[in-house]
Amino acid sequence: MLQESLHDPVFWARYTFAHEEGPGADRLGDLQGLLDDDDDDDDEDSADSSLDVAFEVGDGHHVVLSIDASADSYSLGITTPDLAEPAELGWDDLAHWHPHALRWPELDLICRAIAARNPQxxxxxxxxxxxxRFAAxxxxxxxxxxxxxxxxxxxALRPPQWEGYWPCGADWxxxxxxxxxxxIWQRDEAxxxxxxxxxxxxxxxxxxxxxxxxxxxxxxxFPHTPLRAVLSAARATVGDPQVPAGFQAG
Known part of the structure; x- marks a missing residue:
């Protein structure tokens, strides 16, 4: 289900909150009508709009994205071999959002590790x-x-012939x-x-x-120790034992 949605502008308009006057809302155009229809469908099919997506970064360590589209709610968790269930890093919704869990170099490292584990x-x-959405x-x-x-x-996800709304880096x-x-960022001895x-x-x-x-x-x-483990596993996967630029505390 998610694989198909990744090429659907309606999915991205909802996922980025453009449908709720978020960044990119001014570019929705005729897509707004489809979004209204999609809201009606969600009222009937809300049970099918939730899913978890796990991305492995290495050695049994995962980043887990939880999607509840009907509630406009998304959360980010991590798992390690020592955790019985995912530890939550942050969440994003339209009520009490706390999404900023990662620094940009951390997210870049995680995504490079995901690609190394799964070239697709x-x-x-x-x-x-x-x-x-979880990085700043x-x-x-x-x-x-x-x-x-x-x-x-x-x-990379945009359909070749689509010329309407599509999210962009400036929106993010x-x-x-x-x-x-x-x-101001601080670092302890650990x-x-x-x-x-x-x-x-x-x-x-x-x-x-x-x-x-x-x-x-x-x-x-905040689950500092599990996050350190996930980042260490990611660095091992990409063969980069050094702390990436931008990880230093301010």
Missing amino acids: LQHPGAPLALLC VFDDDDVDQAVAAVDEAYA LDRADFRGENV GNLWAHQDDADRDGEPFYSTRLGPDSGTGDG
């Missing part, structure tokens, strides 16, 4: 297009490179750009990264994330 999932391609960019990121990669990921950046928003935002000097969007503190040591809060 090219990078940039479907994994990046689906997962980019900051002052030390190569934003032009990130936007170009997201553009390429979306373009509209919700993911935290340059100049006083988001290598955990977390952020805080200085609200006193902030003029734009709040940084909604669960990644706002160090490892509690109690199993509550």
